[in-house]
Amino acid sequence: MRPLLRWIALVALALLALQLFFVARIAAMVVINPESTTFQRSEAWAQIAQGGGLRWRQQWVPYAQISDHLKRAVVAAEDDNFVNHDGVDWDAIEKAWERNARAEAQAASRPTARAPRIRGGSTITQQLAKNLLLSGERNLVRKGQEFVLTLALEQLLPKQRILEIYLNNVEWGAGVFGAEAAARHYFGKSARQLTAPEAARLAVMLPAPKRYEKTPGSAYLAGRTRALLARMGRSELP
Structure with missing residues (x-):
């Protein structure tokens, strides 16, 4: 039993050390802007592996130098309860499950129909936790780690700082970050x-920016932009 207990203790210590490492990195972000995220580095390696060279456009700007229109549009599109939740919006997750269940049921009744688009209920803080420090794998262990990092972000950083880091690092196209x-x-400015319509157009791209980058004039994007414009003015900012 002793070798087993020793092995379990070593694994527990390694996990604790990993959590402390993550917490220390998040704490440093109170005053230090992250130069890149795990997601960005994986995208860079993918570009290099494909032999097309590295395309990376990013320029950090302070929170005050980002249009309030864009802040409101992103909050409205991605996490309308951002300023009120503690990192996880359980109501949004429940609604996402219900939407996905209905979509899958409809698809099952129409076998020839296009596969339903699965929607998540992740908050801006959860998305930041995942992109900043975690791999793109999808399993229960990674989801659990995302939850821990989400709580750490909310405890160590103010909401405004979380949104600032998110807006400066989120992907908006192939090699376009922030x-x-x-x-x-997209707009040469x-x-x-950014105006309200321009901000709304950028915000509606976030679920699949590389796909929407190729179809900037699509009727679908235009319709979603109009719908977001109608409600983004009600978004509360930190």
């Missing part, structure tokens, strides 16, 4: 100068 790079790539 609000400033996205504003200049700074993130501070």
